[in-house]
Amino acid sequence: MKRIASGVRFLAILLAVFGILPPTRDSQAQSTTDGAVGGTVTDQSGAVVPNASVAAKNLGTGSSSAGTTDGSGRFLIIHLQPGTFSIEITATGFAGFKATSITVEVGRVTGIDATLNVKAQTETVVATAEAPVITTDRADLTSNINDISINNLPINGRRWSTFALGTPGAVPDGGFGLVSFRGVSGLLNNNTVDGGDNNQAFFAEEKGRTRISYSISESSIREFQVNTSNYSAEYGRSAGGVVNAVTKSGTNRMHGEAFWFYRSSDFGAFNPFQTIVPRPPAPSTPIPVKPEDKRHQFGGNIGGPIIKDKLFFFFNADQQKRNFPGVANASSPAAFFAPITVAAPTTCTPLPPATLTEGQTLFCRGITQAQTDQALGFLQSLTGVVPRTGDQLLLFPKIDWNIDAKHHLSLEYNRMRWSSPAGIQTGGVVFRGQESFGNDFVKDDTAIARLVSTLTPTMINEFRFQYGRDFEFENTQGPIAGEPVSFKGISPQITISGSAGIVFGKPNFLDRRAFPDEHSYELADTFSISRGKHLFKFGADIIRFHDLNDNLFQESGAYTYSKRVDFISDYVAAVNNFPQPACTTTAPGGTPVPVPCYSNFNQGFGPTAFEFTTLDYGLFAQDDWRILPRLTLNLGLRWDYEKLPDPQIPNTLLPATSGFPSDKNNLGPRAGFAWDLTGRGKSVVRGGYGIYYGRIINSTISNAITNTG
Known part of the structure; x- marks a missing residue:
């Protein structure tokens, strides 16, 4: 408890110290959901222009944010919703400056350096400034995946967070879709969407885990940022990487999209390691098999104004229909499907150790050929094609x-x-x-x-x-x-x-x-x-x-049989209501005692x-x-x-x-x-x-x- 109080007191001291410093706008910005614009304003001679007014307007929603330059001519406007902005800069004695098509990305500062002219009319600069490829104001190693990359990069399955594998220091963690940053377990990452926690605490994975296709539609994601190392104190609950995503929003312009993706095994090659063995009496040579797998992913979204510049909506629907039947088979089909002929051995008593065939063993246990064929028929019915689907709906x-x-x-x-x-x-x-x-x-x-x-x-x-x-x-x-x-x-x-x-x-x-x-x-x-x-x-x-x-x-219990013949013995005894089990063991004194034939049983x-x-x-x-x-x-x-x-x-x-x-x-x-x-x-x-x-x-x-x- 003492350490907690010390930590809280330390934060309070930081607040008190920082509160007495003089205010200006020059600093850096980092946020889980927003971006920023910043830069330096100078005149034609290169001298800085203090107290210039800077206005940033979101071209999609019409919302505006304002700031002023400090004594060094620098400005920073933070907490801007990712999108496209126009920047207007005005100062006494100078012509106005206007830049359009300024891209703001999550967690980054887009730089705008303006030179003001001394003349009577406003100068409009048509600019298409992008967020910087290299951030020069932060120690952390980050990568941004914007909407252009999300829409155009190829991906199998449309799980948007998989794009993180294209960033430095990220590698797959196992075969189920987890990502490791810097070699740290994928269970120690943190994933947020619009600033909210997107993790399942029980297994420390994204919500829904990796068996599903995805828990949030790729078409709902505007962009996301991957923080690999040295990230700020704002990010916690993680010793690996941090992924911050922001979703799309409505704007003053009605917009939308529709999509349909189709993936089929018909378009793929055979996997040389994917084989099956035919049932006897066919030859037991493995033959290649290409399991059927057909996946439809379709949907669309629409966004726009409810009240211009005031109230906006966005709606996305995403559905998957997947048909990928599986094949149920034994690990050694030739042995599993091998026929059994019940026949009498030379002697059953005393029972010779491991010298009897399967058919002789069954004969000694009192099991007929018809009963054996019945059990083999049941075992063979366990194999074959299994209907299997994977469907999901997201709203x-x-x-x-x-x-x-x-x-x-x-x-x-x-x-x-x-x-x-x-x-x-x-x-x-x-x-x-x-x-x-x-x-x-x-x-x-x-x-x-x-x-x-x-x-x-x-x-x-x-x-x-x-x-x-x-x-x-x-x-x-x-x-x-x-x-x-x-x-x-x-x-x-x-x-x-x-x-x-x-x-x-x-x-x-x-x-x-x-x-x-x-x-x-x-x-x-x-x-x-x-x-x-x-x-x-x-x-x-x-x-x-x-x-x-x-x-x-x-x-519900779990039985283990070491041999096929032992299961057949218990199966026949069960379905034919034998008065006692088919196998025997020797009790103290040498008396044979009937017992089931399984080798192990566990029950929770x-x-x-x-x-x-x-x-x-x-x-x-x-x-x-x-x-x-x-x-x-x-x-x-x-x-x-x-x-x-x-x-x-x-x-x-x-x-x-x-x-x-x-x-x-x-x-x-x-x-x-x-x-x-x-x-x-x-x-x-x-x-x-x-x-x-x-x-x-x-x-x-x-x-x-x-x-x-």
Whole structure:
């Protein structure tokens, strides 16, 4: 507690110190949702022009922001919604200056250096200034993916965050769509959309995880920024990379688009490693197979004014229809489909060790040829083509309201529904029975309200609220004809190992009635103020995650057979109501005792559902200080704290299970510099140091709650 108080006192001291500095506009800008314009105003002789008025107008919405140059002729206008702007600069004794088509991107400052002429009429400069390729005012390593790149770069699946792989320091993390920055686990990244948390706390991935196609439509995303390293204290809850996305909005001009993408396996080549083996009596030579996979992705959006310059709407709809049937097969088809001829051996007693054929073993267990053929027919019915689809629907309405010249309110809602019968197993050929693929479903809902208030020309406040629900659940398919089931009509998982390997029945990890059902609530506030050569930012955020996890591993039991003949023996005994099992073991004294033929059985017991709550707190202070015209220092301090729940089933024999440790001293200093070598924005030397804290993922907390020894 002492360390927390020290951190809060330190932030208070920063506020007090920064508050006494004289105000101007020259500093740098960084934001999770907005951009900025800045530059220097001079006259024809090269002398700086102080106290010049600068106005930035959003050409899409008509909203305006204003500022003035300081004693060094520099200006900075922050918290501009990404888009296209016009810039007007006026000063006493000079002709006006106007630049059009100025692009503002998220998290960046677009530079505008103006020269004012001494003459009576306004000079209009037709300019198409883009955000800088190289940022010379920040220590962090960032890359921006704008709408042009999103619309034109090729991508498989339309998951917009995959474009992050095209940025420096980013590589795939495993085969399920995660991204690693600087070699750090993809579970330690942070993903935000319009400033709101876009992470699932339970598995530390994007909402919806990576089995779905995407949780937010690519057509809803205007642009996003990838922060790879040395990022400011504004960004927390991450030791890897930070991805900030902003969505599209309506403007004064009615606009929209429609799209349809079709991808088919008919257009692809054969994979030489994707093969199947025909059933006997056909030759057991592997032959190439090209699994069917046809995907339609279609939708559109529209945006425009409700009240010109005042109220705007945007709506996007996105749907996917995918048909990708799978093939259920055994790992060794030749052995699995091999026929069995039941025949009498020379002797069954005493039972010779491993000298009997499968047919002789079955004969000695009292199983006939007809019963054997019945069991083989059932096993063969487990294989074949499995119908499998992956369909989803996304809806995204958004309202932007310029309440007045000083207040802007944004309201948005994202709805995603994913349904994939037999879609848990996604491989082309799966070594499971037809009824053992598992059904996958996801429901995602996110609502964000964001209010930006310009308190004075040098003081801006942003308040944000978000509610989200990420509900993921999976269940089993129904049993096939002839499959033994329990009194509840459910087949346990059955594994036949050895040379004829296959797994069928209800998978041992199902049902997952909630895995998880996660509700999140976020409150955040950021205050920005320009003072002297500084841009200060102070902020606080709190996120409440409530997780329900309803799943019991092996709740329906799991049998393992080391050989095919052992399963056949138990199968025949079950479906024919044998009075006793077919296998025997020797009891003490040498008496043979009938026993089932499986080699192992596991059963899960106990409560199936656990729910708990975590609270994430964050405080930060950031100072971007332009100490020299070509040298900028980025200084900050952040405090993160994750409040863990209390244990629910403590083990009295293990005192350590009665409570979780609480780490309250997560103070993360950030310090960096950016030096413009030539002053022309062509070359920059940057460096930085920071301490970053990733959160403890909630699945780890869940394991600690349930696995108490």
